[in-house]
Amino acid sequence: MKQYFKNIYSSLATILIGMGITIKHVLYKPVTIQYPEQKLQLPERERNRLFVNMDDCIGCDQCAKACPVSCIEIETIKAVPGDIVGKTGLTSQGKKKALFVPKFTIDLAKCCYCQLCVFPCPTECIYMTDVYEFSGFTRDELLYEFTDMTPEMAVGKRKKAEDFAIETAKKKEEAAKLAAAKKVAEPKAPEVAKPEIKKDTES
Ligand code: SF4
Ligand code: SF4
Secondary structure, eight states: HHHHHHHHHHHHHHHHHHHHHHHHHHHHHOOSOOTTOOOOOOOOOOOOOEETTTTTOOOOHHHHHHHTOOEEEEEEEEOOOOOOTTTSSOOOOBBOOOOEEEEEEEETTTOOOTTTTTTOOOOOOOOEEEOOOOOSGGGGGGGEEEOOHHHHHHHHHHHHHHHHHHHHHHHHHHHHHHHHHHHSSSSOOOOOOOOOOOOOOOO
């Protein structure tokens, strides 16, 4: 009989302790938020999705070389005399743009957000944004393309650069041939006999 009442007391005490903890937590200020309706303020130097301002990119490839996981792919085409790269041919800091960038892809599925690509950029055109909501259903959705050139424009520029390279090589070859012909046609200077040097045999 004594054990019977002891069990009832123990059950009631356990329920009351549990209820006490629950009620205490109901009165606490919540530590969680109702995401995505509510969002926390991001830290000052957070690292999120990368962005490239192609108006300032000079195609130097420094960012791709610094990337430890090789997730940046850049393709460039040399501008030929008379070409204007981008809108003005210059970056916003006045640096000359000599390369077209028909491909600038960042695979954010591979990116580890180390920010190592940001520091070597000479024009500060690649940087981390505050965008962190960019999930996708396929890996391809995480391939971000930044070039402002269409594939047709790239084909045209590539052809122009190739033609220019061929023309330059031809000109160089012709100039070399001309220089060689000139050398052959030039009269040779008479050979001057070298004075004989007598060896000192006594020493
Ligand atoms: S943040 Fe790091 S991993 Fe991502 S692209 Fe830049 S260098 Fe590569
Ligand atoms: S380092 Fe900067 S300027 Fe050079 S290719 Fe990368 S983004 Fe462009």
